[in-house]
Amino acid sequence: MQFTTIFYALSMLFLCAFAAPLEVRQETVSNVQCTSKTALDFHTSNVALLQICGGIAGTIQKCQGAPTSTTGQSGNVRFAITPVIKGDTINISKGRWEQGIKAAFAVCGQNIPFTATFAGGATKGDVNVVYGTA
Template structure:
């Protein structure tokens, strides 16, 4: 009986140790330009992040109403999103938006202002994003 327990424990250890890692969706960002060296306020930035598309917080999962541009602002922090293709409409999901922000922060640093292009997020293609102090 003890042999079976030891064998089972070792089998579980090896299965866990060599299991494939879970894939985390990484959004592609390009044309990232860090526009300042001074970080913006963390809380104000998070509030502004969720103000795009008239408010993408809570149960809202996608930018609704097919806007051709959108701004999320709180206090002195602003996010502006515009489609790369003129006349296109924004349909970015909350997950894609937040992952794109995280990817840009990897390049510039947490809450450092930037401009960037996020892959997807518009009906016909990509979106340009500006994160800035106002």
């Protein structure tokens, strides 16, 4: 019995040592321009982030209704999304949206206003994102 437990523990240790590392999906963002040096309110920004497409909080995983533009606003914080290709519709997923925001914040700083282009997010291409004050 003790041999089995020791063998199991050593086996798990061996497998974990050689397991492939988990990689976080990093969305591609381009044309990132930081538009201010002053960070916006963290809580208000998070609420606005989930207000795009009429609200993608909770179980909703993707922009609904195929809008040609959308905004998410809370208090004085606003996110605006438009497709790069005029007339295209937005179908960005919650995961792609949040990863794109993180990638832009990695360039500008947490909650620093920016403009950027996120890869994908529209039926035919990319989306332009503006984050700033309303």
